[in-house]
Amino acid sequence: MSAPDILIIGAGIVGAACAAECARGGLRVLVLDRGPIGGGTTAAGMGHIVVMDDSEPQFALTHCSRTLWHELRPQLPPDVEFDGCGTLWVAADAEEMSEVHRKHRFYNDRGVRAEALDSAGLKAAEPNLRPGLAGGLLVPDDAVIYPPSAAAFLLHQAIAAGAELRTDVEVRGLLPEGAARLADGSQISAGRIVNAAGPWSPSLTPGLPVRQRKGHLVITDRYPGFVRHQLIELGYLKSAHAVASDSVAFNIQPRQTGQMLIGSSRQFDADGTEVNQPILDRMLSRAIEYLPGIGKLSALRTWTGHRAATPDKLPLIGPSVVSDRLWLATGHEGLGITTSLGTGRLLADLLLGRATTIPAAPYAPARFAKGAPSHD
Numbered sequence: 001m002s003a004p005d006i007l008i009i010g011a012g013i014v015g016a017a018c019a020a021e022c023a024r025g026g027l028r029v030l031v032l033d034r035g036p037i038g039g040g041t042t043a044a045g046m047g048h049i050v051v052m053d054d055s056e057p058q059f060a061l062t063h064c065s066r067t068l069w070h071e072l073r074p075q076l077p078p079d080v081e082f083d084g085c086g087t088l089w090v091a092a093d094a095e096e097m098s099e100v101h102r103k104h105r106f107y108n109d110r111g112v113r114a115e116a117l118d119s120a121g122l123k124a125a126e127p128n129l130r131p132g133l134a135g136g137l138l139v140p141d142d143a144v145i146y147p148p149s150a151a152a153f154l155l156h157q158a159i160a161a162g163a164e165l166r167t168d169v170e171v172r173g174l175l176p177e178g179a180a181r182l183a184d185g186s187q188i189s190a191g192r193i194v195n196a197a198g199p200w201s202p203s204l205t206p207g208l209p210v211r212q213r214k215g216h217l218v219i220t221d222r223y224p225g226f227v228r229h230q231l232i233e234l235g236y237l238k239s240a241h242a243v244a245s246d247s248v249a250f251n252i253q254p255r256q257t258g259q260m261l262i263g264s265s266r267q268f269d270a271d272g273t274e275v276n277q278p279i280l281d282r283m284l285s286r287a288i289e290y291l292p293g294i295g296k297l298s299a300l301r302t303w304t305g306h307r308a309a310t311p312d313k314l315p316l317i318g319p320s321v322v323s324d325r326l327w328l329a330t331g332h333e334g335l336g337i338t339t340s341l342g343t344g345r346l347l348a349d350l351l352l353g354r355a356t357t358i359p360a361a362p363y364a365p366a367r368f369a370k371g372a373p374s375h376d
């Protein structure tokens, strides 16, 4: 390919979704990754497709993205394992029940289906939860996918629309005039370069307000039906918002194989990939508090991954402040599987000068140009 219109660094799910949208929009796209497709955070994540309500922009991006996943669903191959199991937010006590009602109103006001369950309704929906929980909120249109296969599918869509993918190519630096310097010393020029390198994006765009936030996951052996929905304690929100300390929360996902993925932890300043036993113990104890029977089941594997966290919990999508030739699609923290499709659509809308599906300003990297919110 002669100089592409768009050079995307990163073949994770975000780079893949951007490539698919840009190629479909008629742009000549080249994607580079130093590893395989979806081998970064995309391989480490849980694959929960979820509408969130921390802020209006977070809602807009997650909702738009979930809609795009549902539109794509008929085309998804079986290995993407799309499962419309829904989310069940679990309330332990009256205080968390008031959060159920607040969340319920928020979703209802914005046309998102949700159903508040009392204690008996929760028990009927998930018999293995411990007795005495206060209730929950069922969001039936949330779903689960297998992220590496979804990234591969999106890249194959991009390739079918004319894009090119090169793996095992390491990028060492990005030049403001619109060129990437490769590890072999060569350079590739492009109309625009998109840094979609996830938690490694700051190494290519120095000064980017993205920090790595480590997470642990465990996968069990096969126990079909042990849980039926993605279950998350409402205390999860406190955990996701806690920036000053390590946190864990009960978050479990049924897989089509009958296995369960158990999460989740969050740690800043924990760079390595090694498993931290005390964090793992806390995470599993939390799961056992909610699902006492799970302590008797077998776990097969434990691993870690790093989320790309921004100070305001929104991704960076659009031109960087360095140069309008260098764009960003990064900083998706724990929602990049969900929001990959909305990110790809928004990025392509901006690059092609189309009206955007959702307002672009909340995700614009320029918001950090001065007076930037900090991580603390």
Ligand SMILES: Cc1cc2nc3c(=O)[nH]c(=O)nc-3n(C[C@H](O)[C@H](O)[C@H](O)COP(=O)(O)OP(=O)(O)OC[C@H]3O[C@@H](n4cnc5c(N)ncnc54)[C@H](O)[C@@H]3O)c2cc1C
Binding pocket: 009, 010, 011, 012, 013, 014, 015, 016, 032, 033, 034, 035, 036, 037, 038, 039, 040, 041, 042, 043, 044, 045, 046, 047, 048, 049, 050, 169, 170, 171, 172, 196, 197, 198, 199, 200, 201, 204, 214, 215, 216, 217, 263, 264, 304, 305, 306, 307, 308, 329, 330, 331, 332, 333, 334, 335, 336, 337, 338, 339
């Ligand atoms: C424990 C955990 C659970 C999660 N659960 C969920 C969930 O349930 N739902 C959800 O929506 N999200 C979840 N996430 C978040 C989600 O996994 C990420 O937001 C998403 O995978 C980010 O995708 P990405 O394409 O931006 O980054 P990545 O998948 O990390 O892709 C970046 C790519 O860039 C490449 N790269 C980096 N540097 C270079 C370079 N210099 N040269 C060439 N290539 C380079 C890497 O090899 C990599 O393939 C979770 C994350 C974790 C850690």
